[in-house]
Amino acid sequence: MKLLVEKYYPVLLASAAAYAWWRFSPSFPRDEKEFLGAAISVGSIFTGFIATAKAILAALPNDSLMERLRESGYIKDLASYLTQALYGCLSFSVYGMAGFFFLEQQSPSLGKFYAIGWIFLAIFSLTAFHRVASLLIKIISHGSR
Amino acid sequence: MPSNMKVHLYDVHTQATTPFEGALAAISATPLDQRMRSVGANEIRLENCLTPNTPANASSYWLLDFTNLRFKNGPGKANRVAPMTGFSLGPDDGFGEETAALYDPSKKVLLIQYNHHGPRASAICSYISSFFPGVMLDYELSIRLNPNAALKLQRQSILRKIDAKITPPKISSSMRKSGTSLDNALSISNSIGGNTIEITISASRSKSSKLDFQKAHEFISAIKELMSNGDAVERLEVEGRPSPGAPIETIDLIEERIETTIYNLTLGSDLRYIQSSRWEGLLKARNGWGAIL
Numbered sequence: 325m326k327l328l329v330e331k332y333y334p335v336l337l338a339s340a341a342a343y344a345w346w347r348f349s350p351s352f353p354r355d356e357k358e359f360l361g362a363a364i365s366v367g368s369i370f371t372g373f374i375a376t377a378k379a380i381l382a383a384l385p386n387d388s389l390m391e392r393l394r395e396s397g398y399i400k401d402l403a404s405y406l407t408q409a410l411y412g413c414l415s416f417s418v419y420g421m422a423g424f425f426f427l428e429q430q431s432p433s434l435g436k437f438y439a440i441g442w443i444f445l446a447i448f449s450l451t452a453f454h455r456v457a458s459l460l461i462k463i464i465s466h467g468s469r
Numbered sequence: 470m471p472s473n474m475k476v477h478l479y480d481v482h483t484q485a486t487t488p489f490e491g492a493l494a495a496i497s498a499t500p501l502d503q504r505m506r507s508v509g510a511n512e513i514r515l516e517n518c519l520t521p522n523t524p525a526n527a528s529s530y531w532l533l534d535f536t537n538l539r540f541k542n543g544p545g546k547a548n549r550v551a552p553m554t555g556f557s558l559g560p561d562d563g564f565g566e567e568t569a570a571l572y573d574p575s576k577k578v579l580l581i582q583y584n585h586h587g588p589r590a591s592a593i594c595s596y597i598s599s600f601f602p603g604v605m606l607d608y609e610l611s612i613r614l615n616p617n618a619a620l621k622l623q624r625q626s627i628l629r630k631i632d633a634k635i636t637p638p639k640i641s642s643s644m645r646k647s648g649t650s651l652d653n654a655l656s657i658s659n660s661i662g663g664n665t666i667e668i669t670i671s672a673s674r675s676k677s678s679k680l681d682f683q684k685a686h687e688f689i690s691a692i693k694e695l696m697s698n699g700d701a702v703e704r705l706e707v708e709g710r711p712s713p714g715a716p717i718e719t720i721d722l723i724e725e726r727i728e729t730t731i732y733n734l735t736l737g738s739d740l741r742y743i744q745s746s747r748w749e750g751l752l753k754a755r756n757g758w759g760a761i762l
Contacts (some may be wrong), residue, residue, distance in 0.1 A: 330650035393639040398651050405651075455652075464654040 329378050331401070332397065334455065338448035345443045350437055356434055363446070367417030370453045374410045379462050381406070389466050401461065404411045409456045414447035473732045474747065475583040476754040479590055480597030480611040481572070485606045487745070490574045492529055492597050492606055493518060506600060507540065508592045512538040515596070516567065517744065521574070530755060531572035532748045535588040535596070536565045556628065569744065571751035576762045579610060580751050583728075618725035621718070626684045630671035630677070633692050634704035667701070677713075693722070727761070729754045 353359045381402075384390055393399045419466060426434055434442075496504065497518035505514045517534040519526035540555045540563035545553045546716035557637050571580040581590050588596070594610045615621075670688070672678040692705055701746050705722040731750035737743045 327645065327648045330652060389640075396642045396654075397645050398640060398654060401645075401651050433605045440572045459651060459655065462652070466655060 327401070330372070330455070331404075334412070334448050337451050337467060338444045338446075341447040342440050342444040345440050349439075352434065352439060353463065356427060359425070360420045362428075363442075364417050364420040366397045367413050367420060367449065370413035370449060371417060374406060374413060374453065377456065378406055378410070381460070383464075384463070389463065404458060405456050405459065409449070409452040411446065412452035416445040416449045472734045472736055472742070474734060474742070474750060475579050476729050476731060476751060477583055477590070478727045478758060479579045479581060479610040480613055481577045481579050482609040483607055483612065485551055485608065487606055488574070489572060489577070489579075489608060490531060490595075492600065492608070493533065493572065493708055494520065496597065496600050506589075506598075508535065508595050511588070511592065513542075513588050513592055513596045514538060519748075528752060529573075529575070530752070532751070533572060534568040534569045534747075535570060535593055539564045539566070539587045539593075551671065561667065563740055567741070567744070567747075569747035569751055571748070571755055572629075573755060573762070578613070578762060580754055580758075582747055605610050612724075613727045615725040615727045618720055618722050620687070621720050621725070622709075622722065624711050625707070625720070626682075626712055628672075628680045628707060628709040630669065630708035631680070631685060631688060632671075632704065632706040632708075633668045633702065635666045635668070635692070635702050641740070660662060671708075691721070716745065727758070729757060 393402065423434060423438060423442070426438055483489060496515050505512050515533065516534050516536040517691040519532040521531055530630045542565040545555050547553050549565065566584060566587040568584045570593065581593065590610050590612070594608055598606050598608045644654050670685070672680050689705070689707065692702055702723065707720045707722060708717055709720070710717055731753060734742045734750060735746035
């Protein structure tokens with residue numbers, strides 16, 4: 325996989341999902357309140373995980389691997405992936421909470437444009453989370469024989 | 470006994486204000502008995518130095534001769550029909566090995582005779598750089614490499630051996646620049662714990678045997694591709710013959726140094742190549758390299 329692909333595939337996938345929602349406009353499940361509540365939980369779990377991962381990464385011994393990540397400049401990419409995952413997941417939760425207010429205004433349904441934004445953030449945070457999680461597992465298992 | 474010597478070409482770099490020839494002139498102005506300096510485990514001396522455009526040296530190059538002096542154990546005098554005897558040495562005598570050199574001030578290149586036992590380029594360099602106590606003259610010699618190694622490889626119609634040493638790629642900035650994703654970079658460097666991989670592919674011993682030409686070239690270009698990954702390939706040598714029956718040539722695709730062999734040196738009655746003959750050889754080499762300097 326190329327670095328460029330690795331950098332942008334969450335945004336690309338999220339955009340594709342948003343486009344697909346716009347094109348086919350499927351509807352949210354019927355009880356939108358509970359659905360949003362569930363989504364908020366998922367988003368906050370991810371946020372919590374990423375925040376913990378950041379702490380673990382900061383505490384990793386400054387051994388050869390971390391040294392090399394620093395020297396090669398890959399640490400910048402890793403930091404940017406972590407940032408994207410953290411804020412992606414956080415904004416997914418916040419967006420869900422904002423959804424409750426919109427729901428009051430335009431009851432009974434949230435409408436197409438809210439849904440497009442929701443699917444974009446959902447896919448983005450999911451893929452950004454996946455990217456960081458798989459990298460972290462590789463970093464942790466690095467050097468094992 | 471082959472009466473030939475190899476000559477290598479070095480570029481002289483310096484940040485010092487004293488030019489290289491200035492240092493040479495100053496060293497040769499020092500009396501011979503004070504010219505000796507210890508470099509590593511050896512004692513080295515500028516034995517002889519001819520300034521350019523003088524009656525003794527009509528050329529425009531500096532002719533130099535460095536010696537490695539040795540006062541430990543040494544060889545003996547041999548004879549096919551008589552037992553081995555020692556040389557009769559005085560109390561202060563020892564053995565010495567000579568390396569001739571030629572300095573071209575206009576091109577800033579130093580041509581050095583290759584003598585396995587004599588002072589080598591690195592020793593000569595540190596000898597000159599640290600000759601004056603307290604004054605560090607910062608000279609650097611870098612061997613000139615042949616950019617035409619690839620051309621030389623093309624000439625080989627028969628390939629006999631490929632020898633490669635590869636350092637498994639470590640995560641590096643060159644990887645990042647070439648666009649390898651962090652995910653892949655981690656996977657590559659995680660594969661095995663080894664530090665180097667050495668591969669030798671050689672044809673069987675018989676004279677006519679050879680490697681499959683097509684496949685060998687594919688292998689070489691695969692390794693060359695690795696080279697773009699920074700310092701991943703430490704050694705890549707190919708042995709081949711330009712034509713059947715021709716002598717085997719070894720091509721170092723990483724560090725093919727510029728080298729020439731000077732034949733028919735004159736051997737003195739004491740079985741040393743005479744100094745003037747070695748200098749003549751260096752002058753020949755300098756003239757032969759006129760086009761690439």
